[in-house]
Amino acid sequence: MNNYKPVIGVLGLCLIISMPLQADGNEALYELLNALHENGTIDEETYRAIRQVAERDERQQNNQAREVTRAEVQKQVAEQTRKAEQRASRDKQPTINTRGKFEVTSADEDFSFRVGGRIQADAAIHDQDLADHGNGSEIRRGRLFASGTLWRVWDYKFQYDFTGSASGGIADAYLAYNAPAGVRVQGGHFKEPFSLQNMTSSKYINFIERGLPHLFVPGRNIGLEFSSGSDHWSAAAGVFGSGIDSPSGGDDEGMGVTGRATYAPINDGDQVLHFGGALSYRDTGQAGTTRFSSRHESHITDIRQVDTRNMGIDLQADDFYRYGLEAAWVHDRLTLQGEYMGVELNGNGAQPDAGFDGYYAEVLWFLTDDQRSYSGSGGAFKSVRPNSIVGKGGIGAWQVGARFSNVDLNDGAINGGEADNMTLGLNWFPNANLRFSANYIRVLDTDGGPVAGDEPDIFTVRGQVEF
Secondary structure, three states, X not given: OHHHHHHHHHXXXXXXXXXXXXXXXXXXXXXXXXXXXXXXXXXXXXXXXXXXXXXXXXXXXXXXXXXXXXXXXXXXHHHHHHHXXXXXXXXXXXXXXXXXXXXXXXXXOOOEEEEEEEEEEEEEEXXXXXXXXXXXXXXXXXXXXXXXXXXXXXXXXXXXXXXXXXXXXXXXXXXXXXXXXXXXXXXXXXXXXXXXXXXXXXXXXXXXXXXXXXXHOOOEXXXXXXXXXXXXXXXXXXXXXXEOOEOOOOOOOOEEEEEEEEEEEEEOOOEEEEEEEEEEEEEOOOOOEEOXXXXXOOOOOOOOOEEHHHHOOOEEEEEEEEEEEEEEEEEOOEEEEEEEEXXXXXXXXXXXXXXXXXXXXXEEEEOOXXXXXXXXXXXXXXXXXXXXXXXXXXXXXXXXXXXEEEXXXXXXXXXXXXXXXXXXXXXXXXXXXXXXXXXXXXXXXXXXXXXXXXXXXXXXXXXXXXX
């Protein structure tokens, strides 16, 4: 056997040299090397030399493995860093919303900017009675606005009406601060908080024109308002000067104080129950006069159905109070809505005190599976968003309705007139941005006033786009 040791030794050395230096291979190599050393195949010097070579190679391979692992880790880190930078870059980009509107919002939502507007085109045919109302068409409202948010807590809006009518020009121009505890402070030119049909935008009212008692509403004026609200209530009160609805003369333009509160004990996805009330005081200032009047719920006529200027002069008054009560119930497709409003006038000089009032009641029904939307914090109705959209296989939202309205501007020697109107309406909403309406207005009675006994029939239509 000893004669074969040199051969075995050579073979063993060849095997040792050819073995890969991996974890399992290193253990086998050292076992074989130890065996050859113990049986005398290799001497001590050879054993140490081979072991040193093996340990050196093992260290080199470990270093190479570590270099490979480090390179892979660095590659993964670089890839993840690149992806994170891409996400951060996207997060820094503003959000642009063009779904039915155009609005840009900063990535941190501290700033926003929106532009929009509305166009309302009307036409009317009057079946004449005593007065010559005429037929015609008009752009009832043509408005553009810019609004937005600054530093998250400041809101602004500027809206201009380009129609050139008496209600044209600046509509809204205000700055608002959303203070802590849900209080909003707003200053500028905007609507005084009064009446449900007034605080509901003309884009979203149930008929083409608001009912007769709308003549008592103070409209838009310059003022400062404090408001707050939630899903079930709203409250607003402010101090107001003059505006396009309250002409003044001399140095003293007069002043008004108006407040409104609403409560909606039910406000869920299928049902809304709304109650509200408003009170307004107006000092007529140096002019010492005021006027209340209304057309036949059709804007395409210059004839006033009722008018306290019937005697040729405005009412003489130091001041007056407005008041209003409102209620609405929406249940699925059904809407019931009504308001009662009035004015108590404190006369001056030869003008005695006087009081006027009016009301309306309306019922509406969606023929399609749709309903009105409501804002509890604003105490007003919002846009109709059809469940079935024209252009996407749907027919839009279809709604029918009826309204009775009354106003009485007769009191003692004041012969402004009393009127009763009945309106039937049809609304079609192809989508949330378009609306087409048709109204038939039957003047049931006109007692006194500038057109006493005049009872025309009126057919009016409107096409509306908002964006």
